[in-house]
Amino acid sequence: MAGIKALISLSFGGAVGLMFLMLGCALPVYDEYWPLFVLFFYVLSPIPYCVSRRVTDDTDATSNACKELAVFLTTGIVVSAFGLPVIFARVHVIAWGACALVVTGNIVIFATILGFFLVFGSSDDFSWQQW
Structure with missing residues (x-):
């Protein structure tokens, strides 16, 4: 039952984070849909970690080059997701209020993705790997 509550x-x-992203795009004050490009970063961010979990054999090693590369790539993707709305706002493609809403949505969505891997990433009987 704890897995269902976590899910x-x-x-x-995730719904709250996407709501902030949509508010940053669709409010009549802003009315620009350029921040939706952040959705690509939401899809790309878990991929390096998932690939490194499948490729690595030794999970007890303190330092693993494949996992460190996955963390590096994931960090680059997450920083890019936060940087894109700021750059859009600096070049006056979107308003600063829309940028704030998109960054708030980024915080919520990436916290949700992190929470998913923390809750379902352990090696117990209810794991995301069996999906």
Whole structure:
């Protein structure tokens, strides 16, 4: 039952994060849909970690080059997701209020993605790897 509660709370967090992203795009004050390019970063961010979990054999090693590369790539993707709305706002493509809403949505969505891997990434009987 704890897995179901975690899944429901994570889906609520994802919905709230996407709501902030949509508010930054669709409010009549802003009315620009350029921040939706951040969705690509949401899709790309878990891929390096998932690939490194499949490729690595030794999970007890303190330092693993494949996992460190995955963390580096994931960090680059996350920083790019936060930088894109700021750059859009600096070149006056979107308003600063829309940038703030998109950055708030980024915080919520990436916290939800992190929470998903923390809750379902352990090696217990209910794991994301069996999906």
